[in-house]
Amino acid sequence: MKKWLAILFCATMVTQVQAQQKTALFNGKDLTGWFVNGTEKWYVEKGQLVCESGPDKNYGYLSTNKNYKNFELTLQFKQEANGNSGVFFRSGIEGVKISGWQAEVAPINQHTGGIYESYGRGWLIQPKAEDEKYLKTGKWNKYTIRVVGDEVTTWLNGHQMVYIKDEKIGKGEGFIALQIHDGGGIKVRWKNLMIEEL
Template identity: 65%
Template sequence: MQRFLFALFLPLLFVMAAPTKKITLFNGKDLTGWKIYGTEKWYVDNGELICESGPDKQYGYLATEAFYKNFDLSVQFKQEANGNSGVFFRSTIDGTRISGWQVEVAPKDHDTGGIYESYGRGWLEQIPAEKETILKPGEWNTLRIRVEGDHVQTYLNGKPMVDMRDAKIGAANGSIALQIHDGGGIKVRWRKLILKEL
């Protein structure tokens, strides 16, 4: 009887122990799997993904073609010039109007790691002054975003930044999107965009 029960539950044990699926969102060569919104510049240089303001100096987005609802995303960024950008999650885009939530990527003292809802409630979580020293301007930084159900957590260079729950976020679904803020003069480098589906 014990052998029978073991044989019955063994496949379930393998399913439960299966490793989390990892997805490399950026292949280091081209923009396969992504879609450009707007007229700003998105290109690959030396294995890095670059976002840069164009002559129109408007908002621009680069979004995954696939939707990701529950995930743990790690991405490295390096700000050059004005680094006002961000990583959107559970987002949908029409033209250059985006619906979703942004994890801020911005110059020092401008809430990198905070959560902003575009065309909605605005700031949901800003960063306290004592955490503004975690950002390393002009160097590579690692941003981690974990979203499961209505629970959102962000980390910058291994330090916790935001831990919040929100029913509206919990009900949404959409793509991952990188942003170029309007105003011009923006350039940010991105690399190692690795997503684990939860």
């Protein structure tokens, strides 16, 4: 009996340590810890982070004040209207010209989960056509992005979308950023943004 209690205690402690390593990137109240790039709309509504096209119908980014190198990021997103957006990592920016890599968030069959290099090589990898079905249009989706060294893996609603090993990504440095695409008519909601540095 004592042996099983000891095992249970150890398992509980490991779980607590793992939970403590995860940090909320969004506090559910305001944009503390983030920086707005561009004139598109970023606001908090009902504890959710919302990005929405502004009058300029241009690119916009909400970037973290801190840089992240190796991490696992989990979040939930829900696309309203046109959902063309994404999550940049190891990125830098001048005005609204961003350099780095994007884990895509887009409407159905537009490669959510794929990796795109901004102002560089373009698409590095896209999900298989049969995996596009894992996106839930108009509903909450769980997204996981793991970046370690030169390796990037994405999961959408528990299903692995892509894996890539890339030397240039391995040398990258910079922040995490949420994107709103140009063109107007875009609205995406985000919540439960949690990061674990690795």
